[in-house]
Amino acid sequence: MKVLLCLIILCIMMTLSDGACFTTLPKLGAKGCADPHDKKLHPPASQWQSNNCMDCTCDPQSQLNCCSKHGVASVPGCKPVLDVKKCTVTFFKDDDLTEPCPIFW
Incomplete structure (x- = not known):
């Protein structure tokens, strides 16, 4: 019963938050990912925190993935x-x- 209650509370908290993630596909011949905020180029297979509080990764194929650090x-x-x-x-x-x-x- 406690597990069910915890799951319900978790689901409610998740629906109340506005956390956001996005993915940008690489351009043909890309050799890294440009930070969407400051436009700095990051190498493939790297991770960083942008200056607007996003956790970003550039995967080995130069696909950019960023998520807000908080909901x-x-x-x-x-x-x-x-x-x-x-x-x-x-x-x-x-x-x-x-x-x-x-x-x-």
Whole structure:
């Protein structure tokens, strides 16, 4: 019964998050992957964190795969704000972006 409850909670948490991933197919003759944010070229079979908090990989065939480092839950009345230096998300009130929202998990 505990396992079922844990699975239900996990499913609910996954549906509330807005994590994102994307894949870009390589161009003919590509010799690496360009970071979608800063356009820096990375060699095949490499991994890096972009300067907008994405975990990216360039596979051996130069296919680019990037995923956000965090999912963002929807919190009514609050707006998520990304700190790109720390790669963290903080919620602030919609009508006052200087006041953090109380988050109860």
